Amino acid sequence: MNGEQPLRTAPLASGPHGPAALRPLLDTVLDALAAGTRARGGPLPGGGPQAVAARITDVLGDVLPDHGDPDALHTLVHALAEGAADPADPLCAAHLHCPPLAVATAADLAVSALNPSLDSWDQAPAASALETAVTRALAHTAGLADALVTTGGTESNQLALLLARETHGGSVRLICGANAHHSLPRAAWLLGLPDPVIVPAAGGTLDLAALDEALTTLSGPLLVAATAGTTDAGLIDPLPEIAALCATHRARLHIDAAYGGGLLLSDRHRQKLTGLEAAHTVTLDLHKLGWQPVAAGLLAVAHPAELAVLHQHADYLNADDDTEAGLPDLLDRSLRTTRRPDVLKIAVTLKTLGRTGLGTLIDHVCDHARAFAALVEEHPGFELYDRPMISTVLFRPTGATDTAVAAVRRRLLHDGRAVLGRARLDGHLWLKATLLNPHTRPDDLAQLLKLVEEGTLA
Numbered sequence: 001m002n003g004e005q006p007l008r009t010a011p012l013a014s015g016p017h018g019p020a021a022l023r024p025l026l027d028t029v030l031d032a033l034a035a036g037t038r039a040r041g042g043p044l045p046g047g048g049p050q051a052v053a054a055r056i057t058d059v060l061g062d063v064l065p066d067h068g069d070p071d072a073l074h075t076l077v078h079a080l081a082e083g084a085a086d087p088a089d090p091l092c093a094a095h096l097h098c099p100p101l102a103v104a105t106a107a108d109l110a111v112s113a114l115n116p117s118l119d120s121w122d123q124a125p126a127a128s129a130l131e132t133a134v135t136r137a138l139a140h141t142a143g144l145a146d147a148l149v150t151t152g153g154t155e156s157n158q159l160a161l162l163l164a165r166e167t168h169g170g171s172v173r174l175i176c177g178a179n180a181h182h183s184l185p186r187a188a189w190l191l192g193l194p195d196p197v198i199v200p201a202a203g204g205t206l207d208l209a210a211l212d213e214a215l216t217t218l219s220g221p222l223l224v225a226a227t228a229g230t231t232d233a234g235l236i237d238p239l240p241e242i243a244a245l246c247a248t249h250r251a252r253l254h255i256d257a258a259y260g261g262g263l264l265l266s267d268r269h270r271q272k273l274t275g276l277e278a279a280h281t282v283t284l285d286l287h288k289l290g291w292q293p294v295a296a297g298l299l300a301v302a303h304p305a306e307l308a309v310l311h312q313h314a315d316y317l318n319a320d321d322d323t324e325a326g327l328p329d330l331l332d333r334s335l336r337t338t339r340r341p342d343v344l345k346i347a348v349t350l351k352t353l354g355r356t357g358l359g360t361l362i363d364h365v366c367d368h369a370r371a372f373a374a375l376v377e378e379h380p381g382f383e384l385y386d387r388p389m390i391s392t393v394l395f396r397p398t399g400a401t402d403t404a405v406a407a408v409r410r411r412l413l414h415d416g417r418a419v420l421g422r423a424r425l426d427g428h429l430w431l432k433a434t435l436l437n438p439h440t441r442p443d444d445l446a447q448l449l450k451l452v453e454e455g456t457l458a
Helices: 004-008 018-040 048-060 072-082 102-114 125-141 153-167 183-190 208-217 239-249 260-265 304-310 320-324 343-378 402-415 442-457
Strands: 146-150 173-177 197-199 222-227 252-257 281-285 297-301 382-384 392-397 419-425 428-434
Touching (some): 125 146, 153 281, 153 304, 260 281, 392 402, 402 419
Parallel strands (some): 173 222
């Protein structure tokens, strides 16, 4: 009889009794999220790292007690929410960390409950068919042929370099701008490629003359990586001109559009990505400008046949006779084996909002960035780096030293009043506001600038 007690207190999330078991737990989670958010009272917890760690230690107690606590779900979710940096708060604007849509988050719950794994068809029949359809549709939106689901921009960029290496017989030289994401040179190192050639980024974007010189001087298979939406300033490299240089020099082209790729869904802004369709591979990331819960990355490819290099055989997953009998082989769709169908939340979002609905959200955050930049430009106490290309605004107190700029940011973080990023460009340290909340109001933007002003004067 004693052995039955744990079974009664540990119901499963799926199966015939799953929904009934989940329903009261969802109420517990939602109540704890609301209470934790009220307790936090701002965009992030005050007191800095030591204070937050102390609160977690106090709440957690014994990580693995002899006997369970029936209130652990409420207690720990409350603690997580109270100690969170909430991207849905308009004053939380540091990173490419979006507030997820409710409908996408609800879809993610279904994935967690059913727990499919996309390493064989018999573990995820519907999910594998869904992924095939949705990834191809998104690739077509970018002007390419197919796409793989990834954990985000880092994995997508690594896969892009791997495909380039294998397509060119095991050797390729990466050329990227000084503005490129750090995952690109890291991927080159991880894959055993030669040291990348780093081209200057004049004004924050890849310098075309320097790229032309590098392509003219270097020999062997070359891979150029351009960026559509830099992490620091949200800038977009001159994609059509880069594509033309790659065509002239017979170089392969990868475009990291992890941030800017969402602009494809906006009629007002998609022309900024002209040239994307000329790439061999493109990184997309819908947990940035797509309002998805992490993770929701994609690597779009122009030539699906190149994906064959990812193929592996494991008789328990893709036996030859099963494949010949028509069971899909999924082991050439990722470097991972066990992986959850992150495509469901993407599919639900696309179907629920449509291109127009998502395009409206993108237009809103781009408008917010322009409005915030105008506030900065009009304020005599601040200087603006440049007009925003997407939804990132760089600014700094006029005449402040880099040390003072860094101190203002940390002061706001420690007090829990605002979350701003930092970027070093043109020899200066800038405060970075990345505006990804489409529900932000003009008053929120004014308050954010006022908090920075007060922090500067403190």
